[in-house]
Amino acid sequence: MAKKESFEIVLRDLEDAVARLESGELSLEESLTCFERGVKSAASCQKLLKGVEFRVEQLLKDQDGRLHEEPLDGV
Template sequence: IKRLEEIVEKLEKGDLLLEDSLKLFEEGIKLTRLLNQKLNETEKKVEMLIKDENGNIKTVPFDDKKE
C-alpha cells in the first residue's frame, strides 16, 4: 500500500515526463489489482460469530454484501 501511495503522490505533483507518468500509472494498476486480489482472498477467510435462537454460538462466512 505504501508504494501505491508513493505513486499517487508522484503522479499528483504533475512534474513527471509523460513516459514516466505512464510507467508509474501501469505499476499502480498492477499493485491495485494485486491488493484487490489479496483483499478478496482475505475476505473469504473471515468468519463471523453468530448466536442462534437457542443461544448457541456458531461461525458463518462473512458476507459484507448483505448489509
C-alpha cells in the same frame, strides 16, 4: 520462488505512485510507467483483500456452513 509481499507494502507502493503522478513533475513516459505500476499495485491490493475476506468468511461460518454476521465493536 518469488517472495509474497504484504498488503501494507503493496499499498505503500500504490500511494507512492499516486503521489508521484499528482506531483505533476513526471514526463509523459514516466507518468505512464508510474500509472502502470499503480494499476498493478491496485490489482494486487484488491486480490489480497479478497483473500482476507474469504478467510474471514470461512472463520465466521457456523456448523451448518451458513455465514453469520457479527457486529464489530465500536463500529
